Amino acid sequence: MKTMITGNNLLEIGYSEGKTIGLALDTIAEHFKETSDVELLALLKKVKDYPESFLDDPILSKLATAMIEDASANVSDTIELNADAKDYYIFGENYIEEGARKQMDVAMKLPVTVAGALMPDAHQGYGLPIGGVLATNNSIIPYGVGVDIGCRMALSVFDIPEKHYFGKDNRYKRELIAFTKFGAGREFRGLERADHEVMESEAFKLTPLLKALHGKAWAQLGTSGGGNHFVEWGIIEFAERDEILNIDKGRYVALLTHSGSRGLGATIAGHYTKLAKQLCKLPQEAANLAYLDLNSAEGQEYWIAMNLAGDYASACHEVIHKRLTKAIGAKVLAKVENHHNFAWKETLNGEEVIVHRKGATPAAEGVMGIIPGSMTAPGFLVRGKGEIQSINSASHGAGRMMSRSKAIQSITKADMKAVLKDHGVTLIGAGLDEAPMAYKDIHQVMAAQTSLVDVIAKFEPKMVRMADDGSRED
Missing domain, CATH: 3.90.1860.10 (tRNA-splicing ligase RtcB)
Structure with a gap:
């Protein structure tokens, strides 16, 4: 089975001309060759409609990110992270994927971080892992x-x-x-x-x-x-x-x-x-x-x-x-x-x-x-x-x-x-x-x-x- 989805199909379900259509078509070609067009279009529409639900998805997170913000924002290294991550507690350690731990490790290096913990349902998210708890000093992190x-x-x-x-x-x-x-x-x-x-x-x-x-x-x-x-x-x-x-x-x-x-x-x-x-x-x-x-x-x-x-x-x-x-x-x-x-x-x-x-x-x-x-x-x-x-x-x-x-x-x-x-x-x-x-x-x-x-x-x-x-x- 070979997908027949085109850019026009994506336009019909609400995608805009530009980067997101290219990302979507590349993702289809690489990961969804055996998925039916009906199921795939339904999934891609869901990514467009609810991108926040796919920010932790290893295949679709890049597309979801492009939907939410300008992925090419210029970020320069002006605030240094601490050299070592502060210790934090992990509950249900055997059930938590490596991606969530790595994200939490980064969060624990922020200069404003005071303490942190991972809950037993934790999994990789966007910025802070889902199931992540982070205490900071007089600072708020939108993500x-x-x-x-x-x-x-x-x-x-x-x-x-x-x-x-x-x-x-x-x-x-x-x-x-x-x-x-x-x-x-x-x-x-x-x-x-x-x-x-x-x-x-x-x-x-x-x-x-x-x-x-x-x-x-x-x-x-x-x-x-x-x-x-x-x-x-x-x-x-x-x-x-x-x-x-x-x-x-x-x-x-x-x-x-x-x-x-x-x-x-x-x-x-x-x-x-x-x-x-x-x-x-x-x-x-x-x-x-x-x-x-x-x-x-x-x-x-x-x-x-x-x-x-x-x-x-x-x-x-x-x-x-x-x-x-x-x-x-x-x-x-x-x-x-x-x-x-x-x-x-x-x-x-x-x-x-x-x-x-x-x-x-x-x-x-x-x-x-x-x-x-x-x-x-x-x-x-x-x-x-x-x-x-x-x-x-x-x-x-x-x-x-x-x-x-x-x-x-x-x-x-x-x-x-x-x-x-x-x-x-x-x-x-x-x-x-x-x-x-x-x-x-x-x-x-x-x-x-x-x-x-x-x-x-x-x-x-x-x-x-x-x-x-x-x-x-x-």
């Missing part, structure tokens, strides 16, 4: 936060016993489709639009960039985007009563969501990364770790924009949860949510630091969080133990075992359907790059962080919605 600023998990536990879920699949599916919206650039229009107090935030008036983003942010409020974002119904089991949440032992219907700050966060990330690279010129291997001094005007601007994006991401989840809670006529027994692409001012060993958690869950003592598995593997409601060696952090999921391009090449639709059937999971949307087999074993990941969190409850996915990859059955 240490990530493209999808404020990406988070949110869980609602309902007063609906497990037995009342089964047999009502059509109802839950209907409401899930009616009140969620997935895909790059997707917006709500007219009366569909949600409202939330975050849209009245004074931060939107503070810079020309944020003013210009207000309209798009409002239109995308309550949408989920693409990549590995999802909205899913499931069953959560409390093996014993939890006094803090005031929930009795039992199995309840629950709603779990994963998404971030949509176009607002991505635009902020791109703008301030470019600015940081202009102001903080690092050696080539560290260029994507360019940082802003929080005492500078640019650093303060990014800090305000980042926090706005985090509040906005939280608002998106709130809109989704309120709409679906009302649709099924439920009462919420408990709601838990947490960021995992963000930076916080925290105290570490008596010193105020900026803690970047790029794909890591806050896990200070008593702090609640959600660590998902995959569309067929369980997720876990956890409570942090406040482990200083992890900088009060834990994993943000299972982590990828297989790159997106590798998953597309090696997993078939039949394989994926069989796994979904075996686990009794209904899937709406998603592509082969999100197949459960592409992820690490969540049980191994959890076993590697027993010193970081206590498991409070286990969530089992039953109906999952994700962005469609654009491919269709022949």
Whole structure:
């Protein structure tokens, strides 16, 4: 089988004339000779629509990078790295690829670095590895936060016993489709639009960039985007009563969501990364770790924009949860949510630091969080133990075992359907790059962080919605 994809095909799916088309065609010729044109075009469209999801992909990262910023930016060696990397802790060392360690080694040489840690789901990312935690001295790294600023998990536990879920699949599916919206650039229009107090935030008036983003942010409020974002119904089991949440032992219907700050966060990330690279010129291997001094005007601007994006991401989840809670006529027994692409001012060993958690869950003592598995593997409601060696952090999921391009090449639709059937999971949307087999074993990941969190409850996915990859059955 030989691919027949041309530049015109790429133009038809939204590529622009120039470097990215050449990169795409070169990538096809070198790596995708045996992939069908339908699957390949769907994958390439996903790279265009959600480039941040491919920044850790060994085959497609170069193309994704070109989509996000000018890859030929002139970076000169004006700020030297420290000769030796500071020591850092690795949790789940046996499950972490060499690329993630090398990236963390570079981050630990930054002159502003105070401490670091790698979580057991860590894998190679862009700048700071995904699953990397980095504490810095009064400095913020835009790509240490990530493209999808404020990406988070949110869980609602309902007063609906497990037995009342089964047999009502059509109802839950209907409401899930009616009140969620997935895909790059997707917006709500007219009366569909949600409202939330975050849209009245004074931060939107503070810079020309944020003013210009207000309209798009409002239109995308309550949408989920693409990549590995999802909205899913499931069953959560409390093996014993939890006094803090005031929930009795039992199995309840629950709603779990994963998404971030949509176009607002991505635009902020791109703008301030470019600015940081202009102001903080690092050696080539560290260029994507360019940082802003929080005492500078640019650093303060990014800090305000980042926090706005985090509040906005939280608002998106709130809109989704309120709409679906009302649709099924439920009462919420408990709601838990947490960021995992963000930076916080925290105290570490008596010193105020900026803690970047790029794909890591806050896990200070008593702090609640959600660590998902995959569309067929369980997720876990956890409570942090406040482990200083992890900088009060834990994993943000299972982590990828297989790159997106590798998953597309090696997993078939039949394989994926069989796994979904075996686990009794209904899937709406998603592509082969999100197949459960592409992820690490969540049980191994959890076993590697027993010193970081206590498991409070286990969530089992039953109906999952994700962005469609654009491919269709022949």
